[in-house]
Structures are given as C-alpha cells and as structure tokens.
Amino acid sequence: MREDLPFGWLAVPFSVDPSEAPALARALLTSLASASPEVLHTPEAEELMVSAITRLPVRSETQARVWHVLGPDATGLSADLSVTDPIHDLESDIGSPFESVLLQRRFPTDTGVMTLALVAPDVHAQPLLLLRAQRVLEGRRLIADILSDDPGLLGRVAGDAAALVGAKLAEPGANADAS
Secondary structure, three states: OOOOOOOOEEEEOOOOOOOOHHHHHHHHHHHHHHHOOOOOOOHHHHHHHHHHHHOOOOOOOEEEEEEEOOOOOOOOOEEEEEEEOOOOOHHHHOOOOOOEEEEEEEEEEOOEEEEEEEEEOOOOOOOEEEEEEEEEEOOEEEEEEEEEOOHHHHHHHHHHHHHHOOOOEOOOOOOOEEO
16 A cells, blocks of 8 residues: 555554553554543543454455544554455445445546445344445555445544545536435
C-alpha cells in the first residue's frame, strides 16, 4: 500500500485474541502517548483500541490495519488494507466477502473506484456501511475497506480511504452514481 499514511492514521495489529487485547492496547497506548502528544491514553481510548485490534479482517487477504486515532478530527474508524489479484471490473467485487450487499454509491477516483455499500455477513445480521477504495497498480489490486454504522464518519475519511491506496477523489460531482 503506502508507506506514508494520511495524517491521523496509525498502523495497528488485527485479529488479536480478546483475552490479550486489553494489555496490548494499554501497552501500545502508553508507548504512543509518550512519543506523541496527540495520543490520549484514556480508558475510552483503550476501549476503542481493543475494538480495533480484536475485530476480524474484512477480507481474508487483509495484510494490514490502520486506525484513525490521531489529531482533532480522529474518527476511531479502522481501515483494512489488502493486496489481491486484479480483476477486470473493480465493481464486480463491491461487497465481497459479504453475503448481503446493497450498493449505495459509486465514486470515481483518479486511478480507480470508491464504493459505499450496505453489507451484512448474512441476511439476518445487522448491516453496516462498507466504504471501499480500490485501484490496480503494477498488476495487483489495492483495497482499503472501512466499516461503520455512521455515514458521517465515513464521509470524513473518504479522501483518506482513497489516499490509502494511492488515489485521489475525483472533483465533487464528477460521476457519482446513486443506485
């Protein structure tokens, strides 16, 4: 993906065992707070980090997770970063691996596509919004997946999602498709 993350994003582990997560979150936050005054080490921050590091990845190909935790505009959202084989049509994979997918919006980027979809692991589960930025680079597909139940938070990080795969959002109003 990108070595230089957009401001406010921090690489964190994922799929951490829930029994080990509180101690790891505490240690990571202690270390981060001592190195950066922007990191607040509070019980709420520990809870958010535990949530971010214990959540299973969106895709089996997830290779990294970043957490939007630094700065005054931090949302607490996390993004799963994946590198996969390219496909002909980026939109054919909008909601994978979710069983239930309802596309809400499609936004072009300068080098790929960003989609917003309502997703759920099955038709009986509580749906979430999936913001996915994708592009193909040097024969590989780069993907940033962000899940949330808050469309406002997703809107605040849309530009960052594109940047995480090395893309930029197109100008406002340029081919945003509603479904």
